[in-house]
Amino acid sequence: MEMKKRINLELRNRAPEEVTELVLDNCLCVNGEIEGLNDTFKKLEFLSMANVELSSLARLPSLNKLRKLELSDNIISGGLEVLAEKCPNLTYLNLSGNKIKDLSTVEALQNLKNLKSLDLFNCEITNLEDYRESIFELLQQITYLDGFDQEDNEAPDSEEEEEDGDEDDEEEEEDEAGPPGEYEEEEEEEEDDDEDEDEAGSELGEGEEEVGLSYLMKEEIQVNRQFLCALKINYLGIGPSTINSELCRHLTVVPNSGV
Template sequence: MEARYKVELRERDPAKIDQLYLDNCKTDKIEGLADNLASLDTLSMVNCGLKSLEGLPTLPELVIFDISQNELSSGLDILAAKCPKLEKLVLSDNKFATLEQLEPLKAIESLSVLDTFQNDVEDVDDYRTKIFEMFPNLKDLNGHDINGEVTEELEEDETGVEDGEDSDGSIDSDDEDGPGLSYLQNSNIMEDEDETEDYDAVEGDEVEEGGGEGTSTRRGVKRRHEGGDDEESNQ
């Protein structure tokens, strides 16, 4: 993790970094992070194999912490001590099995979003009700509010594509000038327009392959042959 941290740092001043992604760094515990990450507001350590949060430096401005897909089952008291402004904590796919293991988070009054998906603790009877009672400031548990309604944050994640763009950020072809993809895929329209245009281009003429005429003329003759009008075109 220390080597990856240095790569991500890229000789920048640690005190000025606001986001840090150390996903997939295989280690049992956190190590190598500077003690002066004073501006860091987002930290991600997904799928690192973490069994402990030991070594986490003080992060006074941290708002979002994603430690999903690890081996954690305790140690959340470290978060309460090191991350006083934490608002969103992602614990999905870890080893938390009891409410008592989550209880240290009560000390973080700013915590409003908690993800515990795929932890055994969710098998506790009346789990959702008990969690919202334990954390009165919590607004979002696994993407749903206290009433079980989908939260606005989850809705934004699912529908956060601007009009006229595909999910990959490209512009929808239907919004561009000219015919869209659905038009080009309509074989009937393509054939009708190609035949009309090409027949006009070769009206009464027969052009041999390799001649000096344009490409569309040769293609027009070829389409007439494919249409079964060989005799007519050779007359």
């Protein structure tokens, strides 16, 4: 399938300005040139054109937001200066499996100031003596060459690095905030304690009120009973010693009238 048709297929009814990633691997470049790709892909950040028989970058459109460019397994032998002009913000460039032979060809990448990772694996240039030392000296902005830095430390996978970063952030937030639900449980326990205290207080208050009323009523009854007995004694003109105990027992108890 030709590149132009492949691009239309990959769009999937989307507008070019909405696309951020575009994979055109294994399609066919007519005459070894890019076709169907233009500067309407303003948001494109990742572009892959691996094994498309590409030999020239002359028709590469301006892609200012492009960060990663895959051009492996093509027949590119030069013209890399176009990249700095059309894709000034590249951080990753894969040219492995192309026809790049000497340092002068790679020198054009010095103008890619944001370039951090360059892959030239399976290019003839890798057969040069002191190849790695020469590339790191020529392109001092890069950190990784063919997947390794100058100390032979492997480049981290970008997706794994982002996931690890997110996990670390989550762990830090959990450490600061404490275990999930800890504060909620403490608040619930405090609320339960307050409710228990309120209930205990209300029960105690009601009990005291009941005891107080009962006591007052009994005292009032006792006072009224004694008062009526005294009146009866005075009225009959008899002494207390001769009063039949049954007399006071059968006296009518009346509420205190304030006398």
